Amino acid sequence: MNSDPKLERIAKGNALALCATGTWTASFAPVLERMVADAEKLAGGPQSIFIDVSEVAKLDTFGAWLIERLRRNLTKGPVEAQIAGLSTNYSSLVDEVRRVRATAVVDSSAITITGMLEQIGRAVAGVGGTIAGLVDMLGAVLAAWFRVLIHPRSLRLTSTVHHMEQVCWRAVPIIVLITFLIGCIIAQQGIFHFRRFGADIFVVDMLGVLVLREIGVLLVAIMVAGRSGSAYTAELGSMKMREEIDALRTMGFDPIEVLVLPRMMALVLALPILAFLGAMAALYGGGLVAWLYGGVEPEAFLLRLRDAISIDHFIVGIVKAPVMAAVIGIVACVEGLAVQGSAESLGQHTTASVVKGIFFVIVMDGVFAIFFASIGM
Amino acid sequence: MAGEIQNPIIRVRDITVQFGTTRVLDGLNLDVKRGEILGFVGPSGAGKSVLTRTIIGLVPKVAGSIEVFGVDLDSSSTAQRRNVERRWGVLFQQGALFSSLTVRQNIQFPMREYLRVSQRLMDEITMAKLAMVGLKPEVAERFPSELSGGMIKRVALARALSLDPDLVFLDEPTSGLDPIGAGDFDELVRTLQRTLGLTVFMVTHDLDSLYTACDRIAVLGNGKIIAAGSIADMQASQHPWLRQYFHGKRARAVMT
Numbered sequence: 317m318n319s320d321p322k323l324e325r326i327a328k329g330n331a332l333a334l335c336a337t338g339t340w341t342a343s344f345a346p347v348l349e350r351m352v353a354d355a356e357k358l359a360g361g362p363q364s365i366f367i368d369v370s371e372v373a374k375l376d377t378f379g380a381w382l383i384e385r386l387r388r389n390l391t392k393g394p395v396e397a398q399i400a401g402l403s404t405n406y407s408s409l410v411d412e413v414r415r416v417r418a419t420a421v422v423d424s425s426a427i428t429i430t431g432m433l434e435q436i437g438r439a440v441a442g443v444g445g446t447i448a449g450l451v452d453m454l455g456a457v458l459a460a461w462f463r464v465l466i467h468p469r470s471l472r473l474t475s476t477v478h479h480m481e482q483v484c485w486r487a488v489p490i491i492v493l494i495t496f497l498i499g500c501i502i503a504q505q506g507i508f509h510f511r512r513f514g515a516d517i518f519v520v521d522m523l524g525v526l527v528l529r530e531i532g533v534l535l536v537a538i539m540v541a542g543r544s545g546s547a548y549t550a551e552l553g554s555m556k557m558r559e560e561i562d563a564l565r566t567m568g569f570d571p572i573e574v575l576v577l578p579r580m581m582a583l584v585l586a587l588p589i590l591a592f593l594g595a596m597a598a599l600y601g602g603g604l605v606a607w608l609y610g611g612v613e614p615e616a617f618l619l620r621l622r623d624a625i626s627i628d629h630f631i632v633g634i635v636k637a638p639v640m641a642a643v644i645g646i647v648a649c650v651e652g653l654a655v656q657g658s659a660e661s662l663g664q665h666t667t668a669s670v671v672k673g674i675f676f677v678i679v680m681d682g683v684f685a686i687f688f689a690s691i692g693m
Numbered sequence: 694m695a696g697e698i699q700n701p702i703i704r705v706r707d708i709t710v711q712f713g714t715t716r717v718l719d720g721l722n723l724d725v726k727r728g729e730i731l732g733f734v735g736p737s738g739a740g741k742s743v744l745t746r747t748i749i750g751l752v753p754k755v756a757g758s759i760e761v762f763g764v765d766l767d768s769s770s771t772a773q774r775r776n777v778e779r780r781w782g783v784l785f786q787q788g789a790l791f792s793s794l795t796v797r798q799n800i801q802f803p804m805r806e807y808l809r810v811s812q813r814l815m816d817e818i819t820m821a822k823l824a825m826v827g828l829k830p831e832v833a834e835r836f837p838s839e840l841s842g843g844m845i846k847r848v849a850l851a852r853a854l855s856l857d858p859d860l861v862f863l864d865e866p867t868s869g870l871d872p873i874g875a876g877d878f879d880e881l882v883r884t885l886q887r888t889l890g891l892t893v894f895m896v897t898h899d900l901d902s903l904y905t906a907c908d909r910i911a912v913l914g915n916g917k918i919i920a921a922g923s924i925a926d927m928q929a930s931q932h933p934w935l936r937q938y939f940h941g942k943r944a945r946a947v948m949t
Contacts, residue, residue: 342804378857381814657838
């Protein structure tokens with residue numbers, strides 16, 4: 317039954333008949349398109365043309381449209397092409413496609429220099445928008461927080477504890493493992509290079525200061541931005557897509573209070589804890605390598621560490637943690653609430669959340685370094 | 694090919710589907726004949742969508758066999774299965790349009806994968822499909838998130854019909870549409886069935902659809918087909934659920 321489609325030209329007196337036979341369906345669309353394109357070249361000839369479709373075995377939208385297109389293209393000048401021999405089964409289908417206007421589709425994806433310049437301009441202007449959005453969210457979160465301070469019962473404790481479990485408790489193994497390895501690497505590299513100057517023991521000073529002041533908190537913040545910041549954005553984003561946030565709003569709840577504040581509080585509490593655990597793991601790893609690879613006995617390591625670092629180093633490190641947590645949380649929530657209807661948009665905003673989160677964490681770290689240097693800590 | 698005309702287009706035999714310990718479908722048999730519009734009804738949660746998804750192959754079954762176009766889907770080769778999938782179209786309950794593609798790209802997606810035709814022809818066919826489902830050409834460049842619920846249904850139908858399938862599965866096509874829109878949709882399905890010779894497998898709750906669009910009705914209950922036949926058979930049935938369904942307040946309103 318599925319026979320190859322054909323379009324034969326038969327001269328009948330003064331007229332030319334185009335006899336369509338076989339199966340005119342989607343499966344044969346490429347062949348059909350070529351045949352029809354060939355036949356369209358007959359347009360403008362002297363004789364009148366009609367298309368005979370009485371022998372067509374099977375017709376679907378593709379076939380019907382191609383016959384209709386052929387008819388339209390052959391109808392140039394005074395001679396109108398006709399379709400003949402249409403069975404009643406298919407006439408409604410042909411009528412259906414006859415109503416279609418062939419509108420040219422404009423493809424707006426062409427790359428132009430002005431278009432690229434425009435994009436650069438928009439991106440630059442977008443930076444201002446990003447900062448405004450962050451400040452806006454910071455204000456909204458603070459306002460919600462003050463409301464909670466005044467009415468402590470409106471705090472969503474269950475939700476906060478749930479998020480604490482997600483971002484703090486469940487993050488402990490991976491954070492401890494990674495910071496432990498980083499501590500090991502720092503110690504190994506330090507010993508390897510300091511040994512040339514006979515200064516092996518200074519590796520303890522370097523490890524202590526570096527881990528407590530910088531690496532501990534910075535590394536942990538970057539990991540948290542990747543792990544929890546992205547999760548926040550994806551959660552809020554998909555809630556936005558499914559109109560769950562609109563639903564909250566119509567019930568008289570403030571999404572900031574219900575969704576954002578518990579997440580922010582969990583993160584602000586979690587990051588100092590994780591940073592502390594991370595610093596301890598890094599010191600432990602460094603001490604282990606110093607002992608096994610550098611031959612520094614644990615007692616000597618601890619004695620040296622006590623001399624090398626003061627509580628100031630620890631404070632400088634840990635003070636940064638809640639601020640970085642707030643930055644990560646705000647960026648993640650702003651991006652989450654900015655998600656539009658498509659899956660693509662969700663992906664873009666999750667990426668932006670992590671990239672911007674890490675960027676701001678590093679910027680904040682620089683600002684803190686300048687600040688602590690100027691107050692002499 | 695000749696045998697296929699007499700044989701049912703879908704033949705479901707003794708299928709059992711289980712989630713954990715809950716048995717949703719229990720030795721169910723169903724035939725769908727070529728060229729008919731089968732309305733599939735049953736109480737909420739009876740497993741109508743599960744049966745549809747089982748036939749399409751999205752839900753694994755514990756036992757039984759499914760034949761579509763005479764091909765047993767369990768023992769078929771990948772090529773055979775691909776060929777069957779090309780000949781059916783599915784309209785999901787929520788539309789399931791690809792959110793990152795425009796309406797035009799959504800409708801062209803199956804064509805682009807399966808047919809080697811020019812962009813021009815694809816664009817023209819897309820416009821024809823949009824016109825068939827009653828949408829304006831301007832809709833083509835919009836994204837799914839910019840469409841109303843009814844438009845999403847229509848675009849999803851256009852995508853399901855993109856390759857001119859022989860069989861379409863419609864999962865609650867008229868739910869969420871206003872009565873006029875739903876009436877248009879029924880009319881549309883009827884027209885398309887006539888013009889394209891479609892076989893339609895329609896899960897629905899809409900009594901109007903059952904009366905105006907469907908040739909035959911199958912009723913699901915307790916994991917089995919409890920009745921199948923014309924609307925008149927359904928009305929004559931003594932089964933308690935059917936009596937309630939077809940003689941309730943809403944049913945009387947439709948009949949008068």
